[in-house]
Amino acid sequence: MNVFTTLQQLVPQQKLSKVAGRLAASRHPYVKRTFIRSFAKAYNISLDEYERQSLNAYESFNDFFTRELREDARAIDATANGIVSPADGIISQLGQIEDHKLLQAKGRHYDIGQLLADSEDGNYFADGSFATIYLAPSNYHRVHMPFTGTLTKTRYVPGTLFSVNNTTAANVPDLFARNERLVCMFDTKYGKAAVVMVGAMIVAGIETVATGKIARTDDIFESDHDMQFAAGEELGRFYLGSTAIVVLPKTARADWLDNMQANGIVQMGQLLGMANAQ
Numbered sequence: 001m002n003v004f005t006t007l008q009q010l011v012p013q014q015k016l017s018k019v020a021g022r023l024a025a026s027r028h029p030y031v032k033r034t035f036i037r038s039f040a041k042a043y044n045i046s047l048d049e050y051e052r053q054s055l056n057a058y059e060s061f062n063d064f065f066t067r068e069l070r071e072d073a074r075a076i077d078a079t080a081n082g083i084v085s086p087a088d089g090i091i092s093q094l095g096q097i098e099d100h101k102l103l104q105a106k107g108r109h110y111d112i113g114q115l116l117a118d119s120e121d122g123n124y125f126a127d128g129s130f131a132t133i134y135l136a137p138s139n140y141h142r143v144h145m146p147f148t149g150t151l152t153k154t155r156y157v158p159g160t161l162f163s164v165n166n167t168t169a170a171n172v173p174d175l176f177a178r179n180e181r182l183v184c185m186f187d188t189k190y191g192k193a194a195v196v197m198v199g200a201m202i203v204a205g206i207e208t209v210a211t212g213k214i215a216r217t218d219d220i221f222e223s224d225h226d227m228q229f230a231a232g233e234e235l236g237r238f239y240l241g242s243t244a245i246v247v248l249p250k251t252a253r254a255d256w257l258d259n260m261q262a263n264g265i266v267q268m269g270q271l272l273g274m275a276n277a278q
Contacts, residue, residue, distance in 0.1 A: 024061040024239060035061040043138035049073040066141055066237045076144075076232030076269040083131070083254060083273050084231055085266040086146045086195060086244045088139040092169060093262050094131035094272070097247075102130050104176065105169040112247070114177040115196060117157040117220055121185070124192060129254035131246045131272055132176070134164060135238065142237040143197060144268050146246045147275070149186035151227040154211055157181050157220050164200040164243050176245060182206045182214055184235065190252035190275050195235060200242035208236035232269050248275065 026032060036055050039045070047053040051068045058064035077084050093103045100122060101109035112130075113122020135141055159180040162168050169175055180199035185192060197206050207213040210225050229235065248254045256273035266272070 024065065027060050032058070032060050032064075036064045039064075039137075045138055049140075062239050065240060068142070069140055074232075074267060074269045077271040079271055079274070081275045082231070082271050083146050083246065083248070083275055084144075085131075085133060085268055085270045085272050086143050086235070086246060087133050087135050087141075088267050089133045089135040089244075089265075091260060091262055091264045091266060092132040092134045092166075092243065094256050094260060095129070097125060097128045097130055100126050102132075102176075102245075104174075105166070108170065108173065110174040110177045114174060115181075115245070116183050116194065116247075117155060118183075121183075121192075121194070125194070125247055125249055127250040129248045129250075129252065129256070129273075131256065131260075133244050133246075133266065135242060135244070137240075140268065141240075142268075143195070143235050143244050145229045145231050145233045145235050146195065146272070147186075147188055147190075147193060148231045149188035149193060149229060151184060151210055151225045151229060152187055153183075153185040153222055153224055154208065155183040155185070155220065155222045156214055156217070157183065158216065158218055159199075161199055164198065176243065179242075180206075180216070182208065182211075182236075184208065184210075186229075188252075191249040193249065193252070194245075194247040196245040196247065197236060197238065198243040198245065199238075200240075205239040206236065207239070209234060211236075213239075246272075252276075 049069055051070050095103055097112055100112050104110050112125050113119045116122055160178050162172050176198050182197045184195045205213050210227050252275040254273055254275050260272050
């Protein structure tokens with residue numbers, strides 16, 4: 001690891017995120033105004049695409065950070081068997097799962113079973129496909145469905161809270177399989193599929209439509225669901241951070257578009273590729 005990532009091991013990641021979470025949730029006029037205005041200025045955030053277009057319209061920093069888009073701000077690609085981006089952000093990596101491994105960064109791979117925290121699920125997705133989307137601080141921070149499916153299970157996995165960016169991806173082994181995450185499992189016409197919401201440094205929480213805001217624990221816990229979602233429908237949101245990973249089985253025969261490459265910018269609902277399963 002380099003100095004940047006080594007220092008992150010030394011700081012109390014969970015305590016830092018907990019404090020940040022309290023400040024981000026504060027509705028005190030001075031606290032929320034200071035955080036919102038400073039953040040908007042630092043990241044040059046425009047509210048043109050959002051439902052509420054005044055910084056004063058938000059009740060807390062969390063409310064601002066998870067701000068909702070205008071209804072007409074994103075078009076969900078309707079290509080038959082299309083897989084769309086679950087979020088606004090940058091493609092970290094995408095491709096095939098080879099020998100149970102996903103590409104994290106050049107020269108670094110990690111295990112699908114470790115990411116999902118379940119060896120049977122890992123075996124199921126062997127030789128499947130994946131797409132990893134990194135949400136920068138300035139991005140819209142809600143996560144949407146990349147495909148149509150029925151949510152059957154969520155699995156909370158406690159972990160570290162390294163920041164997520166090109167530097168940590170290149171230097172922290174098994175980054176996405178070490179950080180705190182929520183694994184969402186679906187039944188689809190292609191077989192089982194997953195969306196993994198990965199936390200990061202200062203991330204104050206992960207929330208889904210099905211679970212509400214996830215309470216941090218020291219243990220893995222699972223919940224069963226039976227909730228249908230259409231492609232493009234909201235699945236959840238991050239309270240600061242981070243990364244969404246789409247995982248498809250071999251039976252989906254996913255074919256990513258040629259122009260979808262690492263470090264490419266995407267928007268929620270944009271076509272990433274096609275699932276060619278019959």
